[in-house]
Amino acid sequence: MTGATGRVALVTGASSGIGAATAGLLAARGMRVVVNYLRNTKAADEVVAGIEAAGGQAMAVQADVREAAAVESMVEQVQAAWGGIDVLVHNALIPYAVKSFQDMTWEELGGKIDAEMYAAFAVTKAVLPAMSEQGWGRIIYISTGLSRRPRAGMIALGVAKAALEQFARYLAQELGPQGITVNIVAAGPVEDTRMGSALDEEIKQRQVALTPVGRLARPADVAQAVAFYAGEDNAFMTGTTAAVNGGMSMD
Ligand SMILES: NC(=O)c1ccc[n+]([C@@H]2O[C@H](COP(=O)([O-])OP(=O)(O)OC[C@H]3O[C@@H](n4cnc5c(N)ncnc54)[C@H](OP(=O)(O)O)[C@@H]3O)[C@@H](O)[C@H]2O)c1
Numbered sequence: 001m002t003g004a005t006g007r008v009a010l011v012t013g014a015s016s017g018i019g020a021a022t023a024g025l026l027a028a029r030g031m032r033v034v035v036n037y038l039r040n041t042k043a044a045d046e047v048v049a050g051i052e053a054a055g056g057q058a059m060a061v062q063a064d065v066r067e068a069a070a071v072e073s074m075v076e077q078v079q080a081a082w083g084g085i086d087v088l089v090h091n092a093l094i095p096y097a098v099k100s101f102q103d104m105t106w107e108e109l110g111g112k113i114d115a116e117m118y119a120a121f122a123v124t125k126a127v128l129p130a131m132s133e134q135g136w137g138r139i140i141y142i143s144t145g146l147s148r149r150p151r152a153g154m155i156a157l158g159v160a161k162a163a164l165e166q167f168a169r170y171l172a173q174e175l176g177p178q179g180i181t182v183n184i185v186a187a188g189p190v191e192d193t194r195m196g197s198a199l200d201e202e203i204k205q206r207q208v209a210l211t212p213v214g215r216l217a218r219p220a221d222v223a224q225a226v227a228f229y230a231g232e233d234n235a236f237m238t239g240t241t242a243a244v245n246g247g248m249s250m251d
Contacts, residue, residue, distance in 0.1 A: 009230065010034040010078065010085045012065050012123055013092030015044035017193035018142060021219035022089055022226045023047055027056030029227055031087065034078050035060045038092070065092045065119040068126075075126040084130025087230045090123050091142040093194070096156040109156050116160035120167060128180075137180035138230045141168050142222070145188050145245055161186075165241065172239030181238040183229045188245030190217045213246030221246075 009026045013019040015037035024047070027033045033051060035058055037044040044060035051058040059081065063074035078085055094115045097108040120141065131137030146154045147161040165184050172182040189207050190196045196216065199207075208215055225242040228234060243249070 007031045007086040007230075007232070008034070008078065008082045008084065009087035009089060010036060010075075010123075010127065011089040011091060012036045012119075013038070015040045015047060015060075017093075017196075018187065018190060018219045018222045019089070019091040020047045021223040022091065023058065024051055024054075024056075025220070025223040025227050026087070026089075026230060027051040027058055028054060029230075030056075031230070032057040032059075032082055034058070034074075034085070036063055036065070036074065036092070038062070038064055065090075065123055066094065066115050068118075068122040071122045071126045079130070084134065085127045086131065086134075086136065087138040087140075088123060088127045089140045089142070089226055089230070090120055092119060094119060094160075096160065098153045098156075100153060101155050104155065109159065112156040113160045113163060117163055117167065120164055124171065128175075131180050132175075132178050135179040137175070137178075138234075139168075139171065139175075139180065139182040140226050140229045141165070141182075141184050142226075143184050143186040143241070145186050145243060145249055147186065148251065149249055169239045176238055179235075181229070181235065183237060183239070184241040185222060185225045185229070186241050186243050186245075187222045188217050188243075188248045190219060190222060191215075192219055207248065211246040211248045215246065217244055217246060 009031040011023045014023040014035040023033045035044050035047045048058040048060045061074045063070040096112040143161045146158040222244050225244050
């Protein structure tokens, strides 16, 4: 174990993809990890079992991050077992419509923005009091390069994540004096995720061709950036965005 801290990290949406890889890496770095999930108990239990088999500590907790009461009860459960949450990685994937603006209804666009922001609001509100009280915290939101660079059909995701990113910057400003850093990890297309697996092979190859590193991201690549921000000694970076895209865009 490197840099074992005993810090408690909550990773939302950790039964699959980026969240699962992040939970594993933070546990390997000595954190006790809460593996939050929505429906897939078996997958969440497997993530926990993998962490425990490697000598780490983890617990799976089901909670819909779109419901404040469920989030609060999850945080209370963690507090009872392990004390307050020190690190929040908000990663859960809120579903969205993939279509053009002309085909999109307000329910689809507004619904995604509302659910994305409500979930971020609820999980952040639930973990903040303990972080604030101890004067130390790390908050990392998982976003996408599509918040800055439009791609056909991705308006709902891109607009919702752009709102999430500005929310993060405002929090960074407000929470800096309390020893809490807030950062964003913005990934390019990630293989071995539900969205990544749904990508058409031709589109995938086109994206690889645009990527200097010569492949798509893997969940482990994104986890590395999250772990960097979550680090005990990483105290002076806040309000920043790490692009994990193999050089696909360099803005
Ligand atoms: N995949 C990409 O190419 C890509 C690129 C850039 C950014 N991202 C971002 O990375 C994050 C993770 O995406 P991913 O592709 O790794 O996702 P994924 O493999 O589809 O996994 C999604 C995770 O979120 C959980 N989840 C979904 N709705 C939830 C809810 N309401 N409450 C709690 N948990 C919920 C799922 O739990 P269950 O398994 O129990 O349903 C699962 O653990 C998202 O924020 C996404 O926008 C992804």
